[in-house]
Amino acid sequence: MDYLADERKKAEFDVDEMKIVWAGSRHAFEVSDRISKLVANDPGFRKDTRTMLARKELFKNTLRKAAYAWKRIHDLHLSEEEASRLRFYVDEPAYTDLHWGMFVPAIKGQGTDEQQKKWLPLAYKMQIIGCYAQTELGHGSNVQGLETTATFDPQTDEFVIHSPTLTSSKWWPGGLGKVSTHGVVYARLIINGEEHGIHGFIVQLRSLEDHLPLPGVTVGDIGMKFGNGAYNTMDNGVLRFDHVRIPRNQMLMRVSQVTRDGKYKQSDVPRQLVYGTMVYVRQTIVADASCALSRAVTIATRYSAVRRQFGSQNGGPETQVIDYKTQQNRLFPLLASAYAFKFVGEWLTWLYNDVTQRLQASDFSTLPEAHACTAGLKSLTTTATADGIEECRKLCGGHGYLCSSGLPELFAVYVPACTYEGDNTVLLLQVARFLMKTVSQLGSGKKPLGTISYMGKIEHLMQSRCTVQKAEDWLKPSQVLEAFEARAVKMAVSCAKNLSKFTNPEEGFAELSADLVEAAVAHCQLIVVSKFIDKLQQDIPGKGVKQQLEALCGIYYLYLLHKHQGDFLATSYLTPKQAALANDQLRALYTKVRPNAVALVDSFNYTDHFLGSILGCYDGNVYPKLYDAAWKDPLNDSVVPEGYHEYVRPLLKQQLHTAKL
Numbered sequence: 001m002d003y004l005a006d007e008r009k010k011a012e013f014d015v016d017e018m019k020i021v022w023a024g025s026r027h028a029f030e031v032s033d034r035i036s037k038l039v040a041n042d043p044g045f046r047k048d049t050r051t052m053l054a055r056k057e058l059f060k061n062t063l064r065k066a067a068y069a070w071k072r073i074h075d076l077h078l079s080e081e082e083a084s085r086l087r088f089y090v091d092e093p094a095y096t097d098l099h100w101g102m103f104v105p106a107i108k109g110q111g112t113d114e115q116q117k118k119w120l121p122l123a124y125k126m127q128i129i130g131c132y133a134q135t136e137l138g139h140g141s142n143v144q145g146l147e148t149t150a151t152f153d154p155q156t157d158e159f160v161i162h163s164p165t166l167t168s169s170k171w172w173p174g175g176l177g178k179v180s181t182h183g184v185v186y187a188r189l190i191i192n193g194e195e196h197g198i199h200g201f202i203v204q205l206r207s208l209e210d211h212l213p214l215p216g217v218t219v220g221d222i223g224m225k226f227g228n229g230a231y232n233t234m235d236n237g238v239l240r241f242d243h244v245r246i247p248r249n250q251m252l253m254r255v256s257q258v259t260r261d262g263k264y265k266q267s268d269v270p271r272q273l274v275y276g277t278m279v280y281v282r283q284t285i286v287a288d289a290s291c292a293l294s295r296a297v298t299i300a301t302r303y304s305a306v307r308r309q310f311g312s313q314n315g316g317p318e319t320q321v322i323d324y325k326t327q328q329n330r331l332f333p334l335l336a337s338a339y340a341f342k343f344v345g346e347w348l349t350w351l352y353n354d355v356t357q358r359l360q361a362s363d364f365s366t367l368p369e370a371h372a373c374t375a376g377l378k379s380l381t382t383t384a385t386a387d388g389i390e391e392c393r394k395l396c397g398g399h400g401y402l403c404s405s406g407l408p409e410l411f412a413v414y415v416p417a418c419t420y421e422g423d424n425t426v427l428l429l430q431v432a433r434f435l436m437k438t439v440s441q442l443g444s445g446k447k448p449l450g451t452i453s454y455m456g457k458i459e460h461l462m463q464s465r466c467t468v469q470k471a472e473d474w475l476k477p478s479q480v481l482e483a484f485e486a487r488a489v490k491m492a493v494s495c496a497k498n499l500s501k502f503t504n505p506e507e508g509f510a511e512l513s514a515d516l517v518e519a520a521v522a523h524c525q526l527i528v529v530s531k532f533i534d535k536l537q538q539d540i541p542g543k544g545v546k547q548q549l550e551a552l553c554g555i556y557y558l559y560l561l562h563k564h565q566g567d568f569l570a571t572s573y574l575t576p577k578q579a580a581l582a583n584d585q586l587r588a589l590y591t592k593v594r595p596n597a598v599a600l601v602d603s604f605n606y607t608d609h610f611l612g613s614i615l616g617c618y619d620g621n622v623y624p625k626l627y628d629a630a631w632k633d634p635l636n637d638s639v640v641p642e643g644y645h646e647y648v649r650p651l652l653k654q655q656l657h658t659a660k661l
């Protein structure tokens with residue numbers, strides 16, 4: 001029986017067409033749909049007991065699943081696209097994520113043609129398994145502070161990789177702890193006593209015969225992490241080198257080279273390309289944020305439609321909690337954010353591919369913008385998604401706290417995204433540097449392009465005032481864009497003015513960093529809003545689909561406007577009355593979306609297997625499933641628990657003199 005059938009009947013749009021918009025294309029939808037069902041129907045990919053397993057058992061099970069996934073990919077002759085979808089739907093972090101997601105891209109991006117020809121076929125066949133070994137015990141954010149050394153030995157034509165201090169131990173790389181045979185290891189290059197900064201090296205870590213660490217290599221797992229199951233399926237590792245020798249041709253030499261006679265040569269590509277793998281992964285993390293958020297929102301929306309509390313009239317049913325405006329005000333902006341992040345993720349993938357093509361043609365002009373966009377959007381979307389998952393847990397009341405809701409594990413597995421691939425605050429400071437540089441160049445005649453083109457309208461934006469007179473005026477895209485542009489430009493200019501008061505700019509930057517981070521957030525929010533609005537300019541087929549997306553877009557920007565109204569008011573672009581009208585319009589949009597809420601989450605097309613949540617199951621049959629699941633908990637295997645006779649019974653039977661107290 002479908003307990004959500006009435007909700008589904010209320011939908012005012014074509015859900016099948018919305019599924020295609022969400023997937024990105026009909027083809028992408030068909031692949032995703034087929035592969036998600038394939039995984040869901042295969043008992044080899046079960047994950048329902050994951051949060052109850054001890055670490056060793058959990059990890060062994062992950063190794064089994066990764067090997068089984070590889071076998072299925074081969075047996076079914078899956079394409080690269082299908083294989084990547086299969087790994088996604090298996091939904092279990094594993095060493096393979098780092099192998100495919102970082103090791104292979106690092107070689108592709110930073111290796112010469114010759115190096116790619118040698119290493120990539122081995123990696124593609126998984127005859128070697130790699131990790132990305134950059135972070136150390138003492139330094140993560142400050143990449144230039146890494147201490148591992150790679151000293152060139154001209155006698156033997158080798159690099160000597162060494163960990164000179166405890167803090168130089170590699171610490172965190174995923175897959176390193178127990179599995180990787182190789183790593184792209186980042187180290188400080190030293191030639192003839194002279195330092196040449198951080199470079200990547202392909203280093204073999206374990207024997208391909210017996211998996212033992214090679215001589216001079218000390219390697220292991222760094223221990224349990226936050227949450228049950230969650231990221232504990234990953235072997236994040238520690239690694240030390242004691243004068244380990246590798247051939248010279250294992251330095252990744254696309255950006256710079258070391259010749260046989262020990263000369264250091266820089267190519268005509270910027271040195272920042274050494275950081276290129278991080279740019280690539282940040283872009284994939286943005287594309288992934290909408291998946292994690294939409295998953296939590298699906299659970300919270302379906303459950304909010306099933307759950308009833310208070311408000312029974314004449315013995316009738318109580319109110320569905322989704323009908324409370326407070327619930328809508330917490331839930332619908334997250335639903336809207338999931339769609340917003342999907343579209344900005346699509347755009348960022350386009351930007352990344354565009355910059356990659358330009359780099360191949362030696363056009364480096366858009367690299368700073370690509371760095372700022374990937375860094376800023378990674379920070380914005382992961383912070384909002386991690387906070388959003390936790391909010392969804394609270395939206396499900398007490399039952400959200402049960403592992404069977406799926407939300408505790410989803411939060412635990414997702415929240416490190418705020419830290420890995422760059423701490424979110426550190427990344428926003430990179431965006432702020434980019435903005436300050438842009439503002440300082442405004443008078444120079446250099447026209448700001450792309451996502452900072454609005455800075456070119458600075459004179460207009462500094463003076464313009466909002467023209468909204470009634471709530472519906474907030475539905476005009478041009479009005480909204482101007483509001484967000486004016487806010488972003490004014491916050492950036494205010495920071496630049498304050499910075500100019502410092503004689504030492506670095507001191508000023510440090511002193512004003514909290515304001516700079518806020519200016520960076522305003523800029524990134526503008527990007528997300530503008531890409532959502534751009535999406536709506538496209539031809540979107542399907543009955544009512546565009547109207548629903550327009551409502552969600554409105555909810556996204558009006559919620560931000562309401563939340564940050566202090567910024568908008570302080571920059572005097574808005575009056576308090578106009579801010580209040582924005583809030584009126586926001587409430588009206590909640591009412592418009594309400595009957596479509598369940599259908600809007602159905603459009604994500606997630607299987608019950610992928611959701612892994614009793615509260616979010618498609619049929620909404622929550623209570624019997626929760627009740628049955630409780631009895632399946634291992635603690636209920638026996639009526640009298642282990643330990644009763646040892647620890648509880650003696651208490652009950654004690655004859656204390658204080659018994660009367």
Ligand SMILES: CCCCCCCCCC/C=C\C/C=C/C(=O)SCCNC(=O)CCNC(=O)[C@H](O)C(C)(C)COP(=O)(O)OP(=O)(O)OC[C@H]1O[C@@H](n2cnc3c(N)ncnc32)[C@H](O)[C@@H]1OP(=O)(O)O
Binds near residue numbers: 098134140142371
């Ligand atoms: C099948 C596919 C599946 C895909 C799934 C893959 C998903 C895998 C996810 C798995 C989960 C976890 C894996 C996690 C991995 C990691 O965490 S790896 C380690 C990541 N580490 C970091 O992110 C460190 C953060 N720190 C930095 O990036 C830099 O150190 C920092 C930018 C903060 C500062 O660097 P400095 O060299 O000191 O730079 P600075 O002096 O500030 O700037 C100099 C100059 O360079 C520009 N810049 C900086 N970074 C970049 C870049 N990446 N690209 C381009 N340009 C860059 C900067 O703007 C400055 O420019 P300017 O013009 O001189 O001002």
Ligand SMILES: Cc1cc2nc3c(=O)[nH]c(=O)nc-3n(C[C@H](O)[C@H](O)[C@H](O)COP(=O)(O)OP(=O)(O)OC[C@H]3O[C@@H](n4cnc5c(N)ncnc54)[C@H](O)[C@@H]3O)c2cc1C
Binds near residue numbers: 138173429
């Ligand atoms: C689950 C997980 C997986 C990971 N996988 C990998 C991997 O595969 N390979 C790899 O190499 N690394 C990996 N990492 C490491 C990760 O990239 C780093 O932890 C991350 O870059 C943050 O660096 P940090 O730990 O040095 O934080 P820190 O920089 O020490 O941050 C601590 C605090 O200081 C603040 N801070 C730091 N610098 C500044 C500044 N300049 N201004 C203001 N505030 C500042 C930060 O905001 C933060 O609040 C992983 C980490 C995690 C948690």
